[in-house]
Amino acid sequence: MRIVLLLLFSMFICSCDETQRDAVVFGLDNMPNNLDPRHATDAVSYRINRLIYSSIVDFDESARFVPGIASWQLLSPTQYRFTINGEHIFHNGDRLTSEDIKATYDSVLDEKQKSPHRSSVALIDEIKVIDSNTVDFILKYADPFFPGYLIIGILPKQLIDNNFDFTANPVGSGAFRYSGWGGVESLTLERIKDGQKFDFIRVVAPEVRAMKLIRGEIDILQNGLMPELVRYLRKQDNVKVEDFSGTDFAYIGFNMQDETLSNLKIRQAIAYSIDRDAILKYLFGGEEKKATAFFPADHWLGNHELIPYEYSPQKAQKILAGLGYSKQNPLLLSYKTSTNSFRLRVAAILQQQMKESWINIDIQSYDWGTFYGDIKKGNFQMYSLKWVGIKSPDIFEYVFHSKSVPRDESSKEKGNNGANRGRYNNPEVDRLIEKAKHESGLEESIAIYRKIEQLVFEDLPYVPLWYEGNFFATSNRISGYYLSPGGNFDGLINVQRKE
DSSP, X not given: OHHHHHHHHHHHXXXXXXXXXXXXXXXXXXXXXOSOTTTOOSHHHHHHHHHHOOOSEEEOTTSOEEESSEEEEEEETTEEEEEEOSOOBOTTSOBOOHHHHHHHHHHHHOGGGOOTTGGGGTTEXXXXXXXXXXXEEEESSOOTTGGGGOOSOOOOHHHHHTTOOTTTSOOOOSSEEEEEEOTTSEEEEEETTTOOEEEEEEOOOHHHHHHHHHHTSOSEEESOOOHHHHHHHHTOTTEEEEEEEXXXXXXXXXXXXXXXXXXXXXXXXXXXXXXXXHHXXXXXXXXXXXXXXXXXXXXXXXXXXXXXXXXXXXXXXXXXXXXXXXXXXXXXXXXXXXXXXXXXXXXXXXXXXXXXXXXXXXXXXXXXXXXXXXXXXXXXXXXXXXXXSOOSXXXXXXXXXXXXXXXOTTSSOOOOSOSOTTOOOOHHHHHHHHHHHHXXXXXXXXXXXXXXXXXXXXXXXXXXXXXXXXXEEEETTEESOOOOTTOOSGGGGTOEEOO
C-alpha cells in the first residue's frame, strides 16, 4: 500500500494534459474495438454501442428480456410480430422504421458480413415488413427465448446498403450521437437531449486513472482498479465510490487441442490448485462469490447443484504424480493475459498457487489488441478473461458448440465467428444445444440448459473462478450516475456535471 501511495503522490506532482472542461470525462483502461454492433464482441464496445444505438429488445434488472424500442406478440410458435413503440430518429435525421430492423438483421445473417452474432439469430427463416412500424420474424423452429436474441443495435438501411463504415462514423438512434475520435486514445459522444459532451479516454495505468480522478482531470471511473486503489479513493473528500455485487464470469480458458491440456486430468489438477477463497478474501476484499458456470446459482438459468472445485494441492499432486510429474519434474504451461496491472497481479498469484501443486506457468502479457487477437486465433495454452453482460442462453451455442470456433481468415480452420476459442468439442453438448433450441416449452428448455452447464462443468474447458462485481468512482462534481448489474454505461443518460 505504501508503494501505491508513493506512486500516487509522484503522479500528483507531475504535470498532466488538461481535458475539455465542458465535457464529462470517463476514464477507460481499453478503448472500444468496434462501434458497429453487428461485429462488436468486447465489453467496452458493447457498453458504448448501447449508448449510440437502440435495440428492439432489452433486459430488465432481473436479466429478463423486455421491450426496447418495440413490443411483440406471438402469432404462432414460430412467428413473432414486433411493433415499434413511438418515433425514433437516427442521428442523421432519418426516421427508424421496420425496414431498418429488417436490413440490420438481414446483414447479420449474411454470411459475407461474417458477423460474430450470426449464430445467435440463425434460427430466423424470414423477416417480413408489414408496414413502416411493424415487422414479422418467422423462425425455422420455435424458441421461447427468441426475443432475448434481438439486442443488436439497429442501423439505417440506406447506410447498410451503401456499405457504410459504422466503426469509423457510427450512426444510431440512441441517447448519444457520435462526435469524433481523438486518435486511438479518446472518443467523444454527445448526449442528444442537451448537447452535453462525453469524452471517453484511455489511461492504461490504473494508478494514473485514479490520480486523474482526484485531480479533476477525469470525472468517472468504472471498474479496472486494484482493491487498494478503490480503498484509497474512498478516503478522498472529493470522490464518491459505490460498488455492487456482479455477475461478470471470470474464468481460465484452455486450448482443448493442445497436446497437454486436452487431458481432462491435467485440467482437473489445475482446478484443484487454485485457492479461490484466499484470492477473493485478500485481493477482492471478500465481496465476490466463487463461480461454477456462466449464470450464478440464484439466476433463473443457474444450476444450484454445481459445487465449486475445492482447493487441494494434495489432490492436484496425486493426479499429476499418476501422469509422471513431480516436484522435481513439474508440469510446464504458458498463461496469457493482458498488460492490465490487476490482471497481472491475479496471474502472479495463480502462478504462485499452482507452483505448490507442481505446476509452473510462464506468464505472457500483451497489450489488449494482441492478447485478444491471440485468444480468438487459438494461439494459447491457457488464458484468463471474463464474460460480461450474459443474459440469455444463446451464450451456450456461441461459446461451447463445436461449430462456433472463431473464424480466422489467415488459416484453413473452419469457423462461424463464434467464441469457442478453446476449440471445445463434446457431441452430447452439441446435441443438447440443438435440442434446447427446438424445445417449445420454457421450463423444458431451462432444464436442458442446466444439463449443458453440468456437462461443461465436468469437462472443464473453462475453470470457473468467480463472479466479479462492479464499482464506479466519480468526482463530487458528478451527480445522477448509477451502475446497472451488468456494468453498462446507461447511467450516463441522466448524469450531470457541476462546474
